[in-house]
Amino acid sequence: xxxxxxxxxxxxASVVDLGATPPCERILTAAELDGPEATYxxxxxxxxxxxxxxxxxxxxPEETFTDYAYFSSYSTSWVEHARxxxxxxxxxxxxxxxxxxxxxxxxxxxxVERGARCLGIEPSVNVGEAARRQGVPTVTAFLTPDSxxxxxxxxxxxxxxxxxxxxxHIPDVIGFTEGLRTLxxxxxxxxxxxxxxxxxxxxxxxxxxxxxHFQYYTVASAQRALASGGLTLVDVELLPTHGGSIRLWxxxxxxxxxxxxxxxxxxxxxGLHEISGYIGFASRVAKVRRDLLRFLVDxxxxxxxxxxxxxxxxxxxxxxxxxxxxxxxxxxxxxxPYKHGKFTPGARIxxxxxxxxxxxRPDYVLILPWNLRDELVDQLxxxxxxxxxxxxxxxxxxxxx
Numbered sequence: 001x002x003x004x005x006x007x008x009x010x011x012x013a014s015v016v017d018l019g020a021t022p023p024c025e026r027i028l029t030a031a032e033l034d035g036p037e038a039t040y041x042x043x044x045x046x047x048x049x050x051x052x053x054x055x056x057x058x059x060x061p062e063e064t065f066t067d068y069a070y071f072s073s074y075s076t077s078w079v080e081h082a083r084x085x086x087x088x089x090x091x092x093x094x095x096x097x098x099x100x101x102x103x104x105x106x107x108x109x110x111x112v113e114r115g116a117r118c119l120g121i122e123p124s125v126n127v128g129e130a131a132r133r134q135g136v137p138t139v140t141a142f143l144t145p146d147s148x149x150x151x152x153x154x155x156x157x158x159x160x161x162x163x164x165x166x167x168x169h170i171p172d173v174i175g176f177t178e179g180l181r182t183l184x185x186x187x188x189x190x191x192x193x194x195x196x197x198x199x200x201x202x203x204x205x206x207x208x209x210x211x212x213h214f215q216y217y218t219v220a221s222a223q224r225a226l227a228s229g230g231l232t233l234v235d236v237e238l239l240p241t242h243g244g245s246i247r248l249w250x251x252x253x254x255x256x257x258x259x260x261x262x263x264x265x266x267x268x269x270x271g272l273h274e275i276s277g278y279i280g281f282a283s284r285v286a287k288v289r290r291d292l293l294r295f296l297v298d299x300x301x302x303x304x305x306x307x308x309x310x311x312x313x314x315x316x317x318x319x320x321x322x323x324x325x326x327x328x329x330x331x332x333x334x335x336x337p338y339k340h341g342k343f344t345p346g347a348r349i350x351x352x353x354x355x356x357x358x359x360x361r362p363d364y365v366l367i368l369p370w371n372l373r374d375e376l377v378d379q380l381x382x383x384x385x386x387x388x389x390x391x392x393x394x395x396x397x398x399x400x401x
Contacts, residue, residue, distance in 0.1 A: 373392065
């Protein structure tokens with residue numbers, strides 16, 4: 001990578017180099033275990049002109065999302081988050097809501113329930129079909145300026161355009177943003193949720209860096225990215241989702257709110273609008289790795305059993321960066337039946353149904369989707385029945401009774 005994908009600068013500074021790992025969602029079948037597995041560099045850099053943090057676009061979205069293993073509805077807290085969001089929209093009977101990367105209809109189904117018109121734009125064939133089975137109108141497409149114009153020709157402009165957990169997933173930031181602008185009415189609003197680089201840096205959330213995520217935003221870099229496609233950032237909300245996210249509200253025209261100024265000031269105070277805020281992150285990442293490995297090795301030497309919970313993208317970055325294999329983590333479980341009987345990329349940890357934990361009664365359960373802490377502490381409360389303990393690796397190693 002020689003130039004910034006947002007501003008074209010060639011001045012990119014290293015933030016952290018995580019080596020080479022397989023793509024996080026390319027889970028393996030048993031038949032593939034004896035075959036080769038491609039790996040790609042995972043090196044986060046930041047542009048010192050526009051401060052967009054980014055990794056090289058080595059894998060295309062088409063390779064990742066045409067057939068996808070992630071279904072949003074398997075997360076109870078995320079479905080509730082979406083329901084609350086839709087409940088806050090000022091929907092009228094004639095309102096039209098479009099969601100980009102709409103997944104399995106986890107959000108738009110609440111729009112359907114409220115009687116408003118909606119449309120999902122979802123590139124994954126299998127996931128989009130799941131949405132249609134729930135009664136959520138969905139087209140199979142990636143958002144580009146051309147596909148946006150096609151949607152507008154057939155369905156009209158949208159009052160609300162929602163883009164959750166996708167603004168980091170597209171290498172063509174400017175083209176994607178132009179697509180959002182094409183979809184939204186002149187008096188409409190665009191809502192984007194994306195992880196906040198501020199919390200990623202402050203809380204050592206390096207496992208969120210994986211090949212599906214091409215860039216990582218501050219409000220400052222997001223403001224510039226939106227402007228590149230003809231949208232104005234008018235408001236921002238700080239959210240707890242994914243360990244710390246921002247909800248960006250944009251319009252074709254408008255004035256930034258005081259909240260935008262406040263978050264920009266927070267970022268500046270943290271040094272993220274200059275190179276100083278990025279120095280030292282790599283050493284903090286190294287400590288997370290050492291602490292987790294020390295715990296797993298000690299547990300193995302003491303004859304303790306450790307299993308995982310979840311098989312998310314962030315878990316695969318962590319497992320591969322730390323060099324964890326089945327001798328240290330016997331298996332992991334996941335609620336998504338699509339993954340059962342398969343194996344995590346690189347580390348090749350078996351993925352089992354959640355019921356396996358109660359059957360085996362392990363000493364420790366390593367929580368890979370640590371951002372769902374409250375939800376999973378409640379779901380896994382039964383682990384205490386045999387004296388088992390939960391382990392959270394991020395932001396620092398914590399063993400919970």
